[in-house]
Amino acid sequence: MIIVRKIIALAALFFALAVSAPSLAAKVGGKPAELQKWSFAGIFGTYDTNQLQRGFQVFKEVCATCHGARLLAFRNLVEPGGPEFSEEQIKLLASEFMIEDIEAEGGERPATLADNWPSPFASEIEAREANNGALPPDFSVLAKARGIYQPFPDWAFNYFTAYQEGGADYIYNLLTSYEDPPHGVEVSDGQEYNAFLGTGIAMMNPLMDDLVEYDDERLPRTVEQYAKDVAAFMYWLADPHLVSRKTIGLNVLIFLSILAILMYLVKRKIWANVKH
C-alpha cells in the first residue's frame, strides 16, 4: 500500500513538473490548428508506405523546385521504415541528377544511391534572388522545427499521449489555409495571406486541386490530400527511424515492466522478516 501511495505521489510530482514545463510553440496569430490523424502517432504508430511515396511525389514535383533536403540521401528512400521504393527505381531517379564532383571528368557526374539530394540553388543569394528575397527553408528537419500552439491544459496531456506530430499538423494547416485576406488586413507585395499564420507569407500557394497525378486513381486529388501526404513525408524525412525506434521501445517497456515486478518481489522477499 505504502509503495502504491509513494508511486502515486511521484507520478503527481512528475505531472506537476511536466505541467510547469513550457508549452512547445509560441502562439501564432491565426486560426487554431486542425489536428489530423497520423498513422505514425502514438506508441504503435508506423509510417504508411504508400502515403510516404505519394508525399515524396508531391515533394519532388512541387516543393523541390525551391526547397532543398540536404540531409536526405537517395539510399534513404529505399531503406526500411520509409517510402521503401525499389532500389532500381531510386537508382534511376538518382541518375537524373548531376552532382558536382571535382574528381569526375568535367567536374560533374550522375548521382548514386550514396549521394544526398542536390540543392535546387547553388547558393543562398541565388535562392533569395529567385524567391523575391525570401529563403525557402531546407526540408531535412523542418517537420521537427515547427510546432503548433496548444492552450493549457491541452499540451499537458501530450506527455501522456506522446503527441509529437505538431510539426506535421503545422505543415498541413499552413498548406490548407491560403485564403483571401480579411477586411482591413494588408498583405505586402510578393506575399499571400495565410489564415493559419494570420499574416502574409512569402511562399505563394504551392498546391491546387489536380496538380499532382497520383497513380492510385481512387485517391482524391485535392489540396487537403496533397498537404497531408507531403506533411507525412516531411515528418519521415525529419524522423526517419521512428518505426524501428517505436518497435524497440515497446519491447523495452514490456521488459522493464516485467523486470520491475520481479525486482519488487525479490525486494519484498528479502525484507519479509524485517520490521521497518
Place this chain on the structure above:
Amino acid sequence: MASKSSYNPKNKVEKWLDERLPLIRFSKEHLMDFPSPKNLNYWWTFGAVLAVMLMVQIITGIILAMHYVPNIEMAFDSVEHIRRNVNYGRIIQGTHAVGASMFFFAVYVHIFRGLYYGSYKSPREVIWILGVIIFLLMMATAFMGYVLPWGQMSFWGATVITNLFSAIPLVGTPILEFLRGGFAVDNPTLNRFFSLHYLLPFIIAAVVGLHIWALHVPGNGNPTGVEVKSKADTLPFHPYFTMKDLFVVVVFFIPFAWFVFFAPDILGHPDNYIEANPFITPPKIVPEWYLLPFYAMLRAIDFNILFINAKLGGVIVMFGSILILMVLPWLDRSKVRSGSFRPMFKPFYWLFVLNFLMLMYLGAQSAEGIYVILSKVGTAYYFGYFLIILPLLARIETPKPLPNSISEAILAKEENTIAINAEQGENK
C-alpha cells in the same frame, strides 16, 4: 577502520592483496556492510537513481563525442548524422538528451527530500554543501551541453547566459569575452563548451565520491530524524538497500524509456531544430525546464536597487538563490531534523514546493503583466523562506515529541496499525 570490518580474506591471493591494497575490505565495508537505518522510505532511493543517471549520461555522452563535430559549420549536421546514420544513434542521442531531464527530475526529488527531512543539519552540513556544488556543476554541464547541437535555442541561450556576466562591474566585459573566446558567441565558444562539457561530468563524479565519503562518516539520516542508537536500528546496505534501490531504478527507467522511444523531442524546443543563426533572434528564448525557476528569479528583478542596476540585481538574485543553500545549515537552527515532527514548518515547506513549481511555470512565460508580478512574489517567498521563515520557526515552534529511537518509532507505528485494524475488525 580495518578493525570494525567483518572481512576475512579467504585465500592466499586475497590475503596478499588485502595487505597491499585493501580494496575488497573497503568494498565490503562500504558497499555491503554499511549500516543504514531500517526505516528509510522510498524518497531515500533517489541517491542511487542519481548515481545510475550520472553513469548513463557519461556512457551515452562518450559515444556521442565519437561522432560529434564541435565546429559551427558542422555541429548541427553532425548531431543529425548521429540521429540518421549512426547505428542506434537516434536512441543513444535521445537517451542523452532525455537523460538530462530525468537526471534533473531525480536531483530535485533528492534536494526536496533533504529540505523536508533536514538532511542538511549537523553533523551532515558538508554532505549538503557538496551536494549544492554538484547541483551547480550539473547546471553548468547541462547548459553547455544544450549549446552543442548548435540550434537556435543553443546559440541564443548561450548568448543570453554568457551575457549575464557582463553585468559584473569593472571586470564584466573582460570576463564575458574570456568565456566566449571573442566578442560574440562563435566557434571558439562552441569549442570550449564542448571541452568543458566533457570535463565537468568527471568532476561531478569526483565530488559525488566526496559526497558519499562524507555520507559514510555519520551515516544516513532517516525519516524520524533521530540518530541511530544501536545496531537494532540498522540493516546492512546489501542486500536490503541494494535491492530496494535496484527496484526503484528499474521503475524510474519506465518513464525514461517512454520519453526516449516515444517522445524524444517533447522536453526540448522545436526552435533547436533550426540551425543557429546570429542574425535572427527567436521570438522567445527559454532555457530547458529544469533551469526555469532560476530564470524566472533572474527576470523578476527589473528595477534598480540603489547603485545596483536591474541586470546586476537579477544576476545576484539568480546566483544567490543557489548559493543561499550553502548556508542553509546555519539558517535553520531548529534542533529537530525531520519535518514530520514540526507542525509549523510543514505548511511553509509545502508552500515552498508549490512556489518553486510556480516559478518554473513563470520562467517559461513572457516577462509581462501578471507574470512579472507573480515572479516577484515567488522570488520574495523563495528568499523569505530561507532568510526569515526558517530562522524564525527555530525560535517559536514547539516540535512534536520525538521517539527515543528508530526501533521505538517502528514499534509505535506497528501498534498503531494493529490498533486501527482491531478497531476496523470491531466495526465489522
